[in-house]
Amino acid sequence: MFSKLKQLVVYTLSPLLLLSYAGLSSAKEASDSGPEGWGLLNLPVGVSSLSRNSYELHMILLWVCVGIGVVVFGIMFYSMIFHRKSRGHEPATFHESTKVELLWTIIPVLILIALAAPATTYLVERYDTGEADIDIKITAYQWKWQYEYLGEDVQFMSELLTPESAIYGESPKSASYLSEVTEPLVLPVGKKIRFLVTAKDVIHSWWVIELGVKKDAIPGFVNETWVRIDEPGIYRGFCTELCGKGHAFMPIVVNAVSEDEYSSWLADKKVAVAAERELAKKVFTLDELMARGEAAYNRSCASCHMGNGEGVPGAFPALKASPIALGSVKTHLDVMVNGVAGTAMQAFGGQLSEVDLAAIITYERNAWGNDAGDDPDKIVQPVDVLKFKQGQ
Amino acid sequence: MAHGPAKGIGRWLFSTNHKDIGTMYLWFSFSMFLLGGFFAMVIRAELFQPGMQLIRPEFFNQMTTMHGLVMVFGAIMPSFVGLANWMIPLQIGAPDMALPRLNNLSFWILPFGFALLASTLFMEGGAPNFGWTFYAPLSTTYAPSTVNFFIFGVHIIGASSIMGSINIIATVLNMRAPGMTMMKLPLFVWTWLITAFLLVAVMPVLAGTVTMMLMDINFGTSFFDAAGGGDPVLFQHVFWFFGHPEVYIIILPAFGVVSAVIPTFSRKPLFGYSSMVYATSAIAFLSFIVWAHHMFTVGMPLAGELYFMYATMLIAVPTGVKVFNWITTMFRGSLTFETPMLYSIAFIILFTIGGFTGLMMAMAPVDIQYHDTYFIVSHFHYVMVAGAVFAMTAGIYYWLPKWTGKMYNETMGKAQFWLSFVGFNIAFFPQHFLGLAGMPRRYADYSLQFAEWNMVSSIGAFMYGAAQLFFLYNVIRTIVAGEPAPQEKTWEGAEGLEWTLSSPPPYHSFSTPPEVK
Numbered sequence: 001m002f003s004k005l006k007q008l009v010v011y012t013l014s015p016l017l018l019l020s021y022a023g024l025s026s027a028k029e030a031s032d033s034g035p036e037g038w039g040l041l042n043l044p045v046g047v048s049s050l051s052r053n054s055y056e057l058h059m060i061l062l063w064v065c066v067g068i069g070v071v072v073f074g075i076m077f078y079s080m081i082f083h084r085k086s087r088g089h090e091p092a093t094f095h096e097s098t099k100v101e102l103l104w105t106i107i108p109v110l111i112l113i114a115l116a117a118p119a120t121t122y123l124v125e126r127y128d129t130g131e132a133d134i135d136i137k138i139t140a141y142q143w144k145w146q147y148e149y150l151g152e153d154v155q156f157m158s159e160l161l162t163p164e165s166a167i168y169g170e171s172p173k174s175a176s177y178l179s180e181v182t183e184p185l186v187l188p189v190g191k192k193i194r195f196l197v198t199a200k201d202v203i204h205s206w207w208v209i210e211l212g213v214k215k216d217a218i219p220g221f222v223n224e225t226w227v228r229i230d231e232p233g234i235y236r237g238f239c240t241e242l243c244g245k246g247h248a249f250m251p252i253v254v255n256a257v258s259e260d261e262y263s264s265w266l267a268d269k270k271v272a273v274a275a276e277r278e279l280a281k282k283v284f285t286l287d288e289l290m291a292r293g294e295a296a297y298n299r300s301c302a303s304c305h306m307g308n309g310e311g312v313p314g315a316f317p318a319l320k321a322s323p324i325a326l327g328s329v330k331t332h333l334d335v336m337v338n339g340v341a342g343t344a345m346q347a348f349g350g351q352l353s354e355v356d357l358a359a360i361i362t363y364e365r366n367a368w369g370n371d372a373g374d375d376p377d378k379i380v381q382p383v384d385v386l387k388f389k390q391g392q
Numbered sequence: 393m394a395h396g397p398a399k400g401i402g403r404w405l406f407s408t409n410h411k412d413i414g415t416m417y418l419w420f421s422f423s424m425f426l427l428g429g430f431f432a433m434v435i436r437a438e439l440f441q442p443g444m445q446l447i448r449p450e451f452f453n454q455m456t457t458m459h460g461l462v463m464v465f466g467a468i469m470p471s472f473v474g475l476a477n478w479m480i481p482l483q484i485g486a487p488d489m490a491l492p493r494l495n496n497l498s499f500w501i502l503p504f505g506f507a508l509l510a511s512t513l514f515m516e517g518g519a520p521n522f523g524w525t526f527y528a529p530l531s532t533t534y535a536p537s538t539v540n541f542f543i544f545g546v547h548i549i550g551a552s553s554i555m556g557s558i559n560i561i562a563t564v565l566n567m568r569a570p571g572m573t574m575m576k577l578p579l580f581v582w583t584w585l586i587t588a589f590l591l592v593a594v595m596p597v598l599a600g601t602v603t604m605m606l607m608d609i610n611f612g613t614s615f616f617d618a619a620g621g622g623d624p625v626l627f628q629h630v631f632w633f634f635g636h637p638e639v640y641i642i643i644l645p646a647f648g649v650v651s652a653v654i655p656t657f658s659r660k661p662l663f664g665y666s667s668m669v670y671a672t673s674a675i676a677f678l679s680f681i682v683w684a685h686h687m688f689t690v691g692m693p694l695a696g697e698l699y700f701m702y703a704t705m706l707i708a709v710p711t712g713v714k715v716f717n718w719i720t721t722m723f724r725g726s727l728t729f730e731t732p733m734l735y736s737i738a739f740i741i742l743f744t745i746g747g748f749t750g751l752m753m754a755m756a757p758v759d760i761q762y763h764d765t766y767f768i769v770s771h772f773h774y775v776m777v778a779g780a781v782f783a784m785t786a787g788i789y790y791w792l793p794k795w796t797g798k799m800y801n802e803t804m805g806k807a808q809f810w811l812s813f814v815g816f817n818i819a820f821f822p823q824h825f826l827g828l829a830g831m832p833r834r835y836a837d838y839s840l841q842f843a844e845w846n847m848v849s850s851i852g853a854f855m856y857g858a859a860q861l862f863f864l865y866n867v868i869r870t871i872v873a874g875e876p877a878p879q880e881k882t883w884e885g886a887e888g889l890e891w892t893l894s895s896p897p898p899y900h901s902f903s904t905p906p907e908v909k
Contacts, residue, residue, distance in 0.1 A: 012565055029773035036840070036841040036842040037843065038840065038844050040825055040826070040828075040841055040844075040845065041825045041828070041829070041840070042825075042827075042828050042829075043761055043828045043829075044830075045784035048528050050760075051761075053757060054757055054758045054760060054761045057755055057757055057758045058752065058758045058761070061751065061752045061755060061758070064754070065748035065751065065752070067824045069744070069745075069748065072715065072716070072719060072744065073741065073744075074557060074720055075723060076719045076722060076740070076741075077723070079722045079723045079725065079727065080722070080737070081721070083658075083722070083723065083724055083725055083726065083727050084728070085659070085726040085727060086728070089725075089726050089727075090726060091658065091659040091660040091724070091725045091726040092660060092724040092725070093660070093661070093662070094663070094724075095569060095661040095662065095663050095664070095665070095721075096663065096664050096666070096667075098666075100664075100720070101664055101667045101713065104712065104713060104716045105709060105712075105713060108708060108709050108712045109709060111440065112705045112706070112708060112709070115705070115755070116701075116702060116705065119701060119755045119756065119757055119758075121696065122757035122758075123608050123697060123698060123701070123756050123757045124694065125757075126760070127694045127697075128561075142534075142684065161506075165449065166443070167444050167837060168443065168444055169443050169444075169445065172477055173442060173443065173840060176839070176841065178442075178837060178838065179839045180580070195624060201529070201533075201534065202527075202529050202530040202533075202534050203527055203529070203530065203624060203687060205763075205764060207764075207832070209761060209830040212760070212761065213760075214689050214761065214763060214764075215689055215691065216623060216689045216690045216691060218618075218624055218690065218691070219529065219618055219619075219624060220617075220618020220619060220623075220624070221618060221623075221624075221625070221691070223690075223691035224691070228590065236839075237830075238830070238831075238832045238835075239833040240763065240764040240833075241527070241687075242453070242523045242527070243530065244453070244521075244530060244534065245448075245449040245450040245453060245521070245836075245838070246580065247449075247453070247832075247834060247835065247838070248832075248834075248835040248836045248837045248838065249449070251839075252483075261816070290726050310679075313516055314517035314518075314536065314537065315517055315536055316677055332837045341532070341619070343534060344533075344534050353411045353545070354743075375626075375763070
């Protein structure tokens with residue numbers, strides 16, 4: 001009976017083991033230089049007082065649990081070894097003792113009180129969001145983050161950089177697969193940074209484990225949290241609240257730099273923002289808009305309306321031959337800038353520049369066989385978008 | 393008709409017999425267990441390696457959602473209702489349940505509820521994809537149109553649970569044999585009585601939650617939409633006011649099973665019976681006042697967060713009492729290790745590990761790091777699978793000879809146990825590491841540093857899945873070709889009224905009430 005079973009187990013497991021070996025060696029080649037693979041066992045200590053306190057409490061709890069476990073399971077295994085019927089052990093008959101019951105009620109209560117003390121201190125510290133040096137507004141969208149440096153007139157979107165082909169195995173996976181973004185959040189070390197977290201569509205959650213910060217981004221509400229980063233470095237995080245099909249594909253990257261580097265980065269960024277604004281006054285050709293529009297469409301629209309403009313039946317409408325893409329420019333602008341209330345269509349007016357909005361609209365009106373003929377409405381210029389926004 | 397089952401399909405369709413209905417509940421829940429397990433296998437197969445190989449992310453979300461819903465509402469809950477139907481009349485000395493027609497109805501609406509839910513897999517827009525916790529507005533404004541089927545499914549399942557619970561309460565309070573006072577009830581009956589009260593209290597809350605969703609989606613209200621003056625966080629408060637008692641609804645009957653099995657194979661009475669009853673009641677009470685510990689990252693005020701942290705920590709006390717009582721029952725007993733005992737011992741060890749991680753998660757400042765990661769996934773599978781499902785399996789091996797009059801094959805039972813035990817731990821222990829290292833839950837794909845432990849976890853999951861088919865084989869083999877079980881006492885150390893009846897028990901269980909001294 002048993003030898004047969006053993007054979008069965010060996011036969012079923014051996015292909016799995018082989019498979020796992022093959023899979024592991026291929027995954028190894030591509031992985032990061034940080035903690036990885038088999039070595040990933042515990043919380044990182046992190047680089048802020050918040051993460052260090054979490055880590056410290058985590059380790060206290062872990063050892064308390066191990067201690068209790070050793071005692072409790074120790075007694076259990078002692079019984080299992082020495083109080084077996086096969087050893088001829090006769091059962092005792094005792095079945096209650098108020099004294100013992102009281103004892104094992106009171107001791108856990110004392111342990112809990114001891115644990116509650118550091119937990120309370122650390123929690124109070126977490127809630128101290130006052131007197132920040134820098135305010136960053138984080139706005140979550142399906143499926144990207146927007147960072148706004150309050151009072152600095154700087155804001156940008158941060159989206160997944162990993163190409164779809166890498167996800168579907170058509171191109172190699174880089175070391176930072178699914179942990180890389182188009183533009184990281186740049187923060188100075190040593191400053192108290194306050195995050196104001198919100199969302200525009202569904203609930204998301206902004207988490208960077210090494211900063212010890214996780215806060216839900218809730219549409220219609222603004223949550224506050226804070227961090228003071230101690231060491232420069234690249235810190236990667238994830239969205240931790242299920243937010244739809246792109247949930248696993250909206251990572252976070254924080255680039256913590258020295259104060260000087262931060263100031264010069266911020267100055268450069270402001271210049272770039274001004275240049276982009278200047279661009280909105282330029283008149284573009286159809287080809288320029290189509291080229292820019294295709295790229296911007298694939299970044300911001302294709303995840304729902306698909307690259308071929310056919311949408312997803314039952315969930316996301318097609319744009320190919322759609323009445324909106326072929327109808328009046330005003331409606332098209334309205335949908336793009338203000339979104340459609342009660343649906344998944346976001347208001348892109350605050351997310352994208354006028355140039356990108358104009359390019360996407362032009363692209364949608366002329367791609368996939370959509371043809372407005374000689375209609376002057378086939379081209380929408382950034383100025384038109386600007387006028388529409390100011391007019392409403 | 394009065395002295396035996398009806399012939400043909402009518403026996404099952406129109407049954408008012410507690411044993412037949414119990415059997416149907418058990419088979420229904422096992423089929424749901426296999427369906428939910430199949431979804432889990434799809435999930436683990438996709439997560440075997442980084443990158444999307446088998447399915448697309450939108451379908452992955454449907455799988456995680458359906459896995460959770462089917463396992464919680466279709467597998468675990470009805471399985472314990474089935475066990476209650478079978479065992480409560482036998483254990484209290486009653487001829488049947490108090491409300492037999494209600495019993496028939498509460499079972500027969502279940503398949504329709506799940507047919508509604510499962511049919512969405514084949515509809516345009518797909519099955520629910522917003523997680524088994526279905527947080528608004530992902531489940532309202534942003535949901536596929538099939539969400540309405542999900543809502544009606546939940547209503548039906550909830551109605552079934554409420555009817556089943558009313559029946560259990562009525563039976564336990566009214567149908568006990570003379571001399572069977574409340575403090576003589578077997579613990580399985582006690583835990584179910586308390587569970588039934590929890591169900592009656594919180595299933596209407598769930599029904600209210602999905603009804604508010606229905607209104608938001610179809611009738612222009614804004615309960616959960618901030619733009620209309622509502623609040624998405626309100627959804628979470630209402631959901632978890634149901635959801636937290638729900639996890640005790642699942643685990644309390646499991647406590648009852650283990651409290652029957654451990655004394656039998658220790659050949660020693662259960663230690664601290666009355667403290668077990670009080671501890672169960674305390675857990676049930678606490679379950680109503682700790683719900684927001686699922687929401688430590690939503691931005692509650694400090695005072696609220698502190699309160700929910702302290703209240704949650706308290707649960708460790710009565711739960712600890714139960715574990716200490718079981719172990720003291722084993723201490724200086726005369727132990728043997730048949731399959732039900734192996735499952736019960738595994739239950740105590742693994743459930744306690746789940747309890748430890750539960751205590752860790754109660755601590756708000758560090759739960760910020762654990763929240764919504766694989767650490768949580770690991771935690772609740774330790775209490776749901778190694779807790780509820782292991783106890784259920786223990787109960788089936790334990791009472792199967794009583795139900796069928798036939799004995800399962802002990803060697804096959806033990807082999808099945810070890811495959812389950814090893815597979816389970818390979819699947820779920822590494823998920824602690826994944827969560828602590830930073831892998832969020834409900835991720836269709838992940839970064840490369842998580843590859844190794846995910847692969848291990850998938851291998852364990854396949855093993856555990858295979859062990860359940862093995863279990864099905866063991867049960868069918870027992871029914872079809874098992875050796876006759878020893879009459880009356882199958883187990884040397886078993887106590888209780890069910891062991892005074894023949895195996896299988898007569899159609900009307902106790903037609904004259906037994907006397908309980």
